[in-house]
Amino acid sequence: MVLGWRRRKNNNNNHKGVKPNVEVVIPNHFMCPISLDLMKDPVTLSTGITYDRENMEKWFDNGNCTCPVTNQIVRNFDMIPNHTLRIMIQNWCVENKQRGVERIPTPRIPISPFDVFELLRQVKATARGLDQYGCIELLMKMKRLGNEMDRNKRCIVENGVQGALASAFDAFANDSIERNVSVLEEILSALNWTFPLQFEAHKILGSKASLTCMVWFLKHQDLSGKEKSIVALEELLSFGDENHVEALSEIEGVIELLVEFINKRISPTITKASMKVVWYMISSSYPCSEKMKLSFVDLGLVYYLLDILIDSEKSLCEKSLAIFDSLCSCEQGREKAYGNDLTVPLLVKKILRVSALATEHSVSSIWKMCKFGEKDDERRVLVEALQVGAFQKLLLVLQVGCDDKIKDKATELLKMMNPYRSDLECIDSDYMNLLRSF
Structure with a gap:
């Protein structure tokens, strides 16, 4: 039994006896029962039915455990190469080469x-x-x-x-x-x-020798070596094992290296992975995480994060805000934030502009600066935030699908801002031009 495969025009007049509009037919037993295409790598299941390997692998990967033709339960998933059938298919392809049929390569x-x-x-x-x-x-x-x-x-x-x-x-x-x-x-x-x-x-x-080696790579290897090492550290710390965080923090120079990578941004891979490593280190429940926050603050990380926020893509912006929010949990981190004129305008700008996650961290950072700061610092932050349109944006935050904790913080900030509204002319921010809905 044979079926039509597809029409191909052959306009090469150098081949005698070849008609320009010949319908190429493919023997039925050369076709995969799943895709009905010519088999490139025929394999036979324990049920005795032959399929193309790629189609059968997809069938099993999708959670199926039966033979598509017989519907029998397949208890042995071995796929035996059908070399005889493959050779027959290849010979048929060669015979029909002048009709536009390409020979299938011998599969590995x-x-x-x-x-x-x-x-x-x-x-x-x-x-x-x-x-x-x-x-x-x-x-x-x-x-x-x-x-x-x-x-x-x-x-x-x-x-x-x-x-x-x-x-x-x-x-x-x-x-x-x-x-x-x-x-x-x-x-x-x-x-x-x-x-x-x-x-x-x-x-x-996570052994001491392995961690020390990866940090050595960060110090001494070329760009490729640094990327492999920092990605491996990111993957390792993603498990949340506090022992690994502690062991890494005890290696001399690792905190300075991470801050340097974030500041210099020598490659997107290194910058993003470094920020993830920093986040895992300072968000850990291990007691030394607070000490690490102070070390990162002392090395100027707050300023570098604000510099990144000026003009960065979504992923980098989210990571920067997450770290910034965490650093604002400590007094020294808030002091550095108060000392930079860009802090409040940048945080307000990111609300409802990047993503729901970025909005949450921005609101949380402003809330911490107002909630836990000195009275003068609190007033200055509230006034600056009002002047760049934070009040209107926070009202919108209450209307969109944000986390309840963020809505509570937004509500508290609105109450804290309210006494200053009558003395200030609020500048409309860019919230009117929002194109995204979170």
């Missing part, structure tokens, strides 16, 4: 869990023997396999690669960072494309 054989197990066994062996050149060779092979197809990458990640890589990273870092810098960077690069981290790797990568 995907790796199996056993292949991954053997590869990781060798990686662990080279790490134990501190064989950095052997380990690099295995890492390059792993990278090549992962780049060949998404299925390979998933198979590698799902079969324990993170734990093996984290263990290897810790072993080489414990030996000597300077002597093993090449293999350490390759391991970190391999880890980056396996994120998010799994529990085992998270525990191992």
Whole structure:
């Protein structure tokens, strides 16, 4: 049985006997029962039905556990390559080349869990023997396999690669960072494309030697090395493990480095990841988080955040406001905020202009500056906020879908501003031109 595939015009008059409007027909058994397209990589299930591998993988990835044709429950998800059928399809393509049919390439054989197990066994062996050149060779092979197809990458990640890589990273870092810098960077690069981290790797990568190595990378490596390291630190701290926050904060120079990265903004990746790391460090419930806030304030982070707020895209703006809001929880942070003329205008400007999250942090920051400051500072903030249109914006905040805590703070700010309204001419802000609804 054959079905029509598609019409193709062949205007090449050099081929004798080829008609310009010939309908190419494709044998039915060459077609995938799911997509009804020519199979490129035919595989046979335990039910005996053959499908194209890509379509079958999507079928299983969507949570299906039956054979699409027979509707039988598939208990063995192995997909056996049907080499005989593939060769027949390729030969048919060659025979119909003059009619516009392109030969399908021979598919690469995907790796199996056993292949991954053997590869990781060798990686662990080279790490134990501190064989950095052997380990690099295995890492390059792993990278090549992962780049060949998404299925390979998933198979590698799902079969324990993170734990093996984290263990290897810790072993080489414990030996000597300077002597093993090449293999350490390759391991970190391999880890980056396996994120998010799994529990085992998270525990191992949080060791003192591993953290020290990543901070060393931030100090001494090129831009690429710095990016890999700061992204790894961001991923590590995202678990909320206070022990890792404490261990990182005790490494000499790490706070200064993070502030420098935020100030200089040498790359978007480094800037955003650095801000996330700072946020995890100061928002932790660990007692040293308050001490870290003071260190960041003393290094001028409040001013650098305000500089970023002048002109930044949404993601960067949200991160800046989140850190700024947290720093306003301490007296020293509020003092730095009071001392900058841009603070209040920038905070008011971001209300209802960026996102709901940015609005919440802006309102919260203004509320903290008024609630916990000296009387003179409170009055000055309230007056400045009124002059740049905060009253109208806060009224709008009460009407949109914000968190109840933010609405409570907005209500309290309105009450605090009200006594000063009669003496001031409020300048309409840009709230009239809002295009977004949060």
